[in-house]
Amino acid sequence: MSEKVLMKGNEAIGEAAVIAGCRHYFGYPITPQSELIEYMAKRLPQVNGVFLQAESEIAAINMVYGAAGAGARVMTSSSSPGVSLKQEGISYIAAGELPCVIVNIMRGGPGLGGIQPGQADYFQATKGGGHGDYHCIVVAPNSVQEMAELTVSAFNLADQYRNPVMILGDGALGQMMEPVSFEDLRLIPVDKPWATMGIGDRVSPNRINTLYLKPETLEQVNNALQAKYAMLQEREVRWEETSTDDAELVLVAYGISSRIAYSAMEMARENGYKVGLFRPITLWPFPKAALAKAVSNAADVLTVELSAGQMVEDVNLAIRCSKPVHFLGRTGGMMMSPQDIYERIVEIFKANKGGK
Structure with a gap:
């Protein structure tokens, strides 16, 4: 029988991220996900990781872009208004085909709204959110145990498909406490020869770019992305x-x-x-x-x-x-x-x- 611990959903995401190999976290506090950023601030230094509270949500998502481009397993988290600020950066990450995990613990809106649970970010998460034809993989847990399990799955999926993955939770799940087991959670190591640094004996640097001035080239990039999204629709549907x-x-x-x-x-x-x-x-x-x-x-x-x-x-x-x-x-x-x-x-x- 696996050992279980009583944790908040936000904390379970943090511990599962560490198990999944996440060693870089960039974020900014906002209720009702503040326990997650607090947990990462404490936990990452214990595993020689990097925690940085950015000056804004916009700064945080661009730091994620940089760490993901260098091949790191990286995560950020926020709640509804904060995720709105990240949308331009998420579009850049999707265009660069950079794996990362983005957590949205949704609250009521619109505007600053309130700090109670909501699910009104569904369109934003599933229909793109930022500019251009792109998709995040979006997973929705319904228990603290699933918040842990789907966090590990999110990192594995992000690396497998070189795509941002969003964990779409809500204030109730983030704040509730339930027994959770981490015993069977496993990361899947993935080689990243496309990363910008630190890969073997390579003599020429990799470049990650999202600017294509020739429309023919940009269309080829979009066609490749759409082919990947079609593959995801065939292989990675869960219910x-x-x-x-x-x-x-x-x-x-x-x-x-x-x-x-x-x-x-x-x-x-x-x-x-x-x-x-x-x-x-x-x-x-x-x-x-x-x-x-x-x-x-x-x-x-x-x-x-x-x-x-x-x-x-x-x-x-x-x-x-x-x-x-x-x-x-x-x-x-x-x-x-x-x-x-x-x-x-x-x-x-x-x-x-x-x-x-």
């Missing part, structure tokens, strides 16, 4: 589904919302309503084919988010509007309860039976 085989209604939720939706699903099942749950783990690439299959026998779909409705668009696209997709959301840092979701489930079932 979890529960009780979807006989479900007449399938809930779709990620992150903390999926925990609440699971409780609502159990309530519904106990009261005779055939309800299932589909949880995307990769938000990009989105598990479109898996979702379409999971809801194929259902009459309705209910998407649950802490936003005004963002992932619901990808749900509609995945099933090609073949059946009704309902939406239940809270905003501003407010969270729905299992009872809220259960009541919406009952409404949908009653509407399908003519209100009986």
Whole structure:
């Protein structure tokens, strides 16, 4: 039986990053992810790593660019407004095909908003966020254990595909404490002959560039990126589904919302309503084919988010509007309860039976 320790989600990400070989962290404090930067400030010097609190989020993401270009395993973290400031740098990192991990512990918005949990950064994370045609790989944990596991996976995926990976958490997951095991977490070493320094007997330096003045050359770069993204959509889609085989209604939720939706699903099942749950783990690439299959026998779909409705668009696209997709959301840092979701489930079932 593996040993478990009680940790906050933010702290679990930090320890998992160290296990994954991260030795460079650049960031700037912002609630509700401040425990992560505090953890890295303490932990990295213990493993001969480099921690630097940058003067701004913009500075931090450009430091990530430099460390990643030199071949280091590097991470930054922030929360919603801070991640917005990083977007130009993330576009540069994606264009340079530099592996790194970016953590967003989302809070309510827009603007400075509040410090309570939110999920309204979905569009920003999955649709690019910055300028140009690029994608981050986006993973969404729903427990402290998964925050650790997906952090290691994020570093491995970043190196394997030379692509930024974003861990999209939320304030509830970052702050909650749960038992977590680090025993089975393993990094996958990757050679980096493309890095700018420190590689064997090379006599000529590598150059990492994102400026291409000839449009023909820039189009070739874009075509290569799109080919990589197509490969990711084939190989790296992850999801979890529960009780979807006989479900007449399938809930779709990620992150903390999926925990609440699971409780609502159990309530519904106990009261005779055939309800299932589909949880995307990769938000990009989105598990479109898996979702379409999971809801194929259902009459309705209910998407649950802490936003005004963002992932619901990808749900509609995945099933090609073949059946009704309902939406239940809270905003501003407010969270729905299992009872809220259960009541919406009952409404949908009653509407399908003519209100009986």
